[in-house]
Amino acid sequence: MDDQTRIELEAAAFRRLRRHLMEDRTDVQNIDMMNLAGFCRNCLSRWYQEAANERGIEMTKDEGREAFYGMTMAEWKANYQTDAGSEKQETFKKAFVENVGPKG
Template sequence: MDDQTRIELEAAAFRRLREHLARRTDVQNIDLMNMAGFCRNCLSRWYQEAANERGIPMTKEEGREAYYGMPYAEWVAQHQTEASDAKKAEFEAAFRENVGKE
């Protein structure tokens, strides 16, 4: 497989993952992070970092808006629910292990 085809397939897989997670708003970011070590915000950050690495200026919020298709605050208001204290504690450990300090 040539590099261009590989890149196109990887991009298609990313878009499919993003679309899948967009439909599954019942799955909270905290649940994804606690179980898988990444969430929608990680995907938006990776997108932003890839842009920055290529010399394309993009802020954290711009990356989130590009990923979510709307301002992040709007997505949170529409889809995010309050997490239990146990989930929040689990998240702190998962964040440290998978992301580190931000």
């Protein structure tokens, strides 16, 4: 397989993953994804932002999130985010450090 075809297939798979998470499974909470898989929608939006920045495209965290989510974080939270219990929050703190690194 040539490089251009591989890139196109990877991009198509990414778009399908994004659509699945943003349209088909809005019921799945980011905290659950992070706790189980070690990444969530916010991670994907950060990776998108980092890829843009690496290519000389200035993009803030909020701009990356809006590009990935297709809406602002405030809109996403208002429409889809539910409260997480203390047990999920404690698990998340550990998962975040293990997969993203310490905050700050």
